[in-house]
Amino acid sequence: MAKTNIIVNLQYEAIHHWPGCDIPEVSFLKDKHRHIFHICCKREVQHDDRDIEIIMFKRKILKFLQSNYNGDFGSMSCExxxxxxxxxxxxxYCSVLEDGENGAEIEI
Incomplete structure (x- = not known):
């Protein structure tokens, strides 16, 4: 039987930093810096007739990010x-890319 996922893609503007960076070439990562985080979220659904409404799911994720981080991820990495x-x-599945370029993904 086929597995079906819904997919939401969103962008979230935030700052973060890596205070423990010990790589001289990228030591600037210790300082807070801004990105547009490109986030892709996939969630399995059980049937093909709006098991989870996609627009509402995207809004729920954005609300979570704003409520919990308010544009500042602190020292959190993309991972x-x-x-x-x-x-x-x-x-x-979830991927988080900095400015749509580099980042991380996780598959469950």
Whole structure:
């Protein structure tokens, strides 16, 4: 039997930093810096007639991000953000990219 996922893609503007960076070439990552985080979330559904309404699911994720982080991820990495979203929203997949370029993904 085929597995079906809904997919939501969103962008979230926020800052973060890596205070423990010990790589001289990218030591600037210790300082807070801004990104547009490109986030892709996939969640398995049980049937093909709006088991989870996609627009409402996207809004729920955005509301969570705004309520919990208000544009500041602190020292969280892309990996940490993806893992948290996967856990909170029971995702089968999550990717988090900085400015749509580099980042992390998790598959459950």
């Amino acid at each position: 940490m953000i993806a893992n948290e979203l996967a856990y909170i929203f029971k995702l089968s």
